[in-house]
Each structure stands twice: as C-alpha cells, then as structure tokens.
Amino acid sequence: MQITFNPKSYNLVFMGQQKKFQQRESIKDLLTPLETDPEASIKPLRLMRGINPNSSDVFDTFAKIDRVTRTINFTKDHDAWVTCLGEELEEFNDARNKYLEDKTTAKKEHMIEEMGDLFYTLSSMATESGINPQEAFKMTNRKFYNRISLMERFCLTDKNKPDSLAECTDIQRRGLWNGAKRTLYDITAVRYAKEELKLDTNA
Numbered sequence: 001m002q003i004t005f006n007p008k009s010y011n012l013v014f015m016g017q018q019k020k021f022q023q024r025e026s027i028k029d030l031l032t033p034l035e036t037d038p039e040a041s042i043k044p045l046r047l048m049r050g051i052n053p054n055s056s057d058v059f060d061t062f063a064k065i066d067r068v069t070r071t072i073n074f075t076k077d078h079d080a081w082v083t084c085l086g087e088e089l090e091e092f093n094d095a096r097n098k099y100l101e102d103k104t105t106a107k108k109e110h111m112i113e114e115m116g117d118l119f120y121t122l123s124s125m126a127t128e129s130g131i132n133p134q135e136a137f138k139m140t141n142r143k144f145y146n147r148i149s150l151m152e153r154f155c156l157t158d159k160n161k162p163d164s165l166a167e168c169t170d171i172q173r174r175g176l177w178n179g180a181k182r183t184l185y186d187i188t189a190v191r192y193a194k195e196e197l198k199l200d201t202n203a
Contacts, residue, residue, distance in 0.1 A: 038109060047072070059134040062123050081125040088117045143184070150180040 033040035041053050047068050055061045069075060076084065092114040099107040123133040148165075154176050155161050155168065161176075162168055168176065 059123075059137075062120065062133065063127075066124065066127055076124070076128070078125065078128055081121060081128060085118070085121050085125065088114070088121050092118055146184055147177070147180045150183060151176040154179055 030042050034042070039054050044051070048065075051061060051064045051068075053061060092111070095107070095111040095114040099111045126133045126136055151173075152165055155165055156163065161172055165173060165176070
C-alpha cells in the first residue's frame with residue numbers, strides 16, 4: 001500500500017487545529033475578568049447577544065434567557081423542576097450555614113448566588129406552567145400590601161390594641177394578620193364568583 005503525502009490537505013488540517021487552539025486561548029482571555037469581577041460577563045457568540053445579564057429588570061432578562069434555553073431544548077418538565085427546587089434549597093441552606101459560621105465576603109457571595117439559583121428555578125417552574133413570574137410576584141406584592149394596610153386599619157379601630165402594629169404583641173399581630181387574610185380572601189372569592197357568573201351569562 002502506497003501512502004501519498006498531500007501538502008494542501010495537511011495545511012488545511014493544521015490550520016484547522018491552529019484555529020481551535022486560538023479559540024481555546026481566546027476563551028482563557030474571556031474567563032480572566034471573572035476571576036476578579038463578580039459582575040463580569042463572557043462576550044457572547046450568538047445565543048446571548050442583546051441580553052444584559054446585569055440589567056436591573058431581572059424578570060425581563062430571565063425571560064430572554066429562558067427563550068434561549070428553549071431554543072436549544074435545555075428545559076425540564078414540572079416534576080424535574082420540583083426535584084431541582086429541593087436540591088437548590090438544600091444548597092442554599094448549606095451555603096447559609098457556612099456563612100453564619102464564618103462571615104467572609106466570599107461565603108456571602110456564594111450564599112447570594114445560591115439564593116439566585118432558587119429564584120431562577122422558581123421562575124422556570126412558573127414559565128413551564130404558563131405563569132409569568134413577574135405577574136405572580138406583582139400579585140403577591142399587592143396581596144401583602146393590602147393585608148398589612150388592613151391590619152393597620154384593624155389595629156387603629158380596636159380599642160383593646162395599641163395605636164401601631166409595632167407596639168402589638170406577637171399574638172395580637174397574628175390575630176390581626178389572620179383577620180385581614182380572611183377578609184381579603186372572602187373579597188377575592190366574591191370577585192371570582194362574579195367573574196364566573198359574568199362568563200356564564202356571556203356564554
């Protein structure tokens with residue numbers, strides 16, 4: 001068997017390997033800023049272009065990254081996200097315990113990072129269920145806003161309680177909390193019933 005040497009083919013292979021080596025070298029340069037700056041980010045090739053990972057609008061950034069993960073089929077079903085949530089919660093608790101033992105900057109950053117993983121997992125679970133995470137958070141903010149505002153009103157109109165929530169005992173605050181919760185729940189139930197009645201009427 002005669003082996004022939006083709007300089008052109010050899011050069012193409014060599015150039016290909018050289019390009020790969022150069023890319024590896026450039027990746028090393030891209031990673032260097034991450035060693036000193038926690039907010040540094042890797043320059044994207046294609047998928048993450050136009051996304052600012054440090055944007056203050058975290059839900060908008062999440063939505064953009066979530067769309068990218070779906071284009072590359074990097075998603076989980078609901079049961080898998082539930083399992084992931086349990087794992088992330090354990091990792092956060094572990095990071096928190098380590099920080100409480102030794103309150104260094106590095107351990108605090110790790111604890112914050114693990115909390116971020118929890119938020120991301122919960123947001124992903126919401127998206128998988130067809131829920132907008134931002135809308136869910138706004139709904140909960142509004143619920144607690146109304147509940148505490150109503151507690152304050154109850155406190156002022158009850159002669160047996162102090163003039164402010166801060167002066168109430170834990171038992172008094174718990175009673176006001178439960179009362180406000182029941183009141184608002186009943187109002188919400190009435191609103192849902194009216195909406196369902198309206199749907200039935202229009203059907």
